[in-house]
Amino acid sequence: MDVLWYLTGPDGRYPWREDGARPLNYAYFQQIARAVDHLGYTGALLATGIHDAWVLGSSLIPYTRDFQFLVAVHPPLVSPTLLAKMAATFDQFSEGRLRLNIVNGDAKQLAAYGVHLDHDARYAYTDEYLDVFKRLMSGETVDHAGTHLNVQGGSLQLPPHQRPHPPLWFGGSSDAALDVAAKHIDTYLTWGETPAAAEAKITDLRKRAAEHGRTDLRFGVRLYVVVRETEQKAWDAVADLYEHMDEESIARTQAGRAGSDSVGQRRMTALHGGSRPADPRELEIHPNLWSGLGLVRNGPGTAIVGDPDQVEARLREYADAGVDTFIVSGMPLLEEAYRFGELVLPRLPVDRTRGEDVRGTWNTWNEGWKK
Template identity: 70%
Template sequence: MEVLWYLTGPDGRYPWRADGARALTYPYFQQLARAVDHLGYTGALLATGSHDAWVQGASLIPYTDNFQHLIAAHPPLLSPVLLGKMINTFDQFSKGRLRVNIVNGDAKLMAQYGVHLSHDERYAYTDEYLTVLTALLRGETVTFKGKYIHVVDAGIPLPPYRQPAPLWFGGSSPAAHEVAAKHIDTYLSWGETPQQAEEKIREVRALAAKHGRADKIRFGIRLYVIVRETEAKAWEAATDLYEHMDERSIAGAQSYVAGIDSIGQQRMSALHGGRKPRDLRELEIAPNLWSGIGLVRHGPGTALVGSPEQVLARIQDYRDAGIEVLIVSGMPLLEEAYRFAELVLPHLPVDRAVDPGVTSAWTKERDTAWKKQA
């Protein structure tokens, strides 16, 4: 399987609060990327956040050796030809260390960028977009005219490093499932229960079979993790987070997701109902799966909480459901990356596509310095 960490803010002990957030500087991202690289993760997700994910990812290439960048891209914001060129450029410069997360967004987010398509229109747009993009990444010259996309004799002069960068994607609506089944290499879900994940996997795989792609699509899930040496200590850590979820922060997060047209977000919100009960364990929606983070964070809002043995057991539940990829994180990102890597990661069969010929500039500098000291 593959296990990716997370490389997008906000970050800190309590990042939903000004007094609990951490400054996100370029040196900090370098430090975090280096940690993810040497701790044994497959890579990390660079999602939509305060920084542009493509600039951020490109700037970190020289500081890592094996780090696989999963970088978000919003179809309506970029020409498919331009994105194809960006993909192959990044792929060449990183020597094959790129995956692309196609993000449809929601109406509120896309309106900030001047895009005003309805929910299903966004997926119809993405369907046309990926039809063009995947052909370009195969090295074809493309002429295509649809309802939204029109390109003439389009091509990408730069070939991929080895093979086209894989495309990842998430979405919980029927329209999203159809797009994933038709075009996508890895379909992602936010942190629903293993049973819910299994239902979605079964549906998307059946749709993929209709396109002759049942064996070409795999499945992943995005989760937070609160792992400690014992279950009691893990719930103490969750309690600390919970006690710092103030009314103002909860109200702000819930106001943003109110009326949102993202089906995935609606499913996440239903897990906690937008309320903070006195006992945080009331938000334990399945064994060791806690929905409390969704109170202060839109998007994925569930966390695995427990001892290493319990977290591993729950991960196995997801694997049994058909999950092959985990995207996990904790707060703060740096410290929890070490904790998960020490307590859980060694017990997972992690696949790292290591290229022994890839050596970063900073690794060469480090090795030279060590030789001088010797």
């Protein structure tokens, strides 16, 4: 399996609060990246956050060796031709360590960048965008006049290190999202719903992919983890987090979601309902799966809680449901990378192979490029 960590701010013991957030700088990100690399993780997700994911990722290439960079991409914010150039450059410089996380976001988020597309239009845009992107990465000169894109004479002058292109990752829970994933995506990601809910999505996606003649999809889940040497210590750590989830932080987080058209976010919110019960264990929605972080964190809001045996058991339960990729994290990122890396990671069959596609030597690709 692939096991990735997380490399995106904000961070700290209680990053939803000013007095619990940690100052972030380049040296700190170097620390996290180096820890993830030497502890044996497959790599890390560089998600949409307070720093630009491309600048952050490219700056960390020389500080890592095997670390796979899963870098967030918002299709409407960069042309497919420019993305192809950026991706090929990053992939060459990192010697095949790039993966692309295609993010559609929501209407409210993209409006801040001047993009105004409704929910289904965003996925129609992404479908068209990925068609063009993959043609460019294959070495084709592209003329494309579509509903959303008009590319004339688009081409890429250098081949990527991974062929036919760096692997494409993607998340989304709506029908429109699942259709795009079935057609284009190498690894589909879901947020931390229960294993049964994940299995239902996987079954659905496999059927949709088969309609495109595809049987090679992989599946991943994004989760937080609170692991300690004993179950009691793990739930004590949850109690500490919960104690610092003040009403102001909860209200601010919930208000920030107002107007979101993300189906995945609605599903995460439904797991806790926006309310804070007196006992945090009331938000345990499945054995060892706690939804409380969703009160103060946007996006994925569930955490596996327990001792190493319990955490491993839950991960393997997801694996039995069809998941082979895990993006996990804890707070703070650095300390919890070590904790999970020492208590749980050695128990898992982690794939440290660079890249996911068959590739040959640079000279072989270069000779065959654009023939």
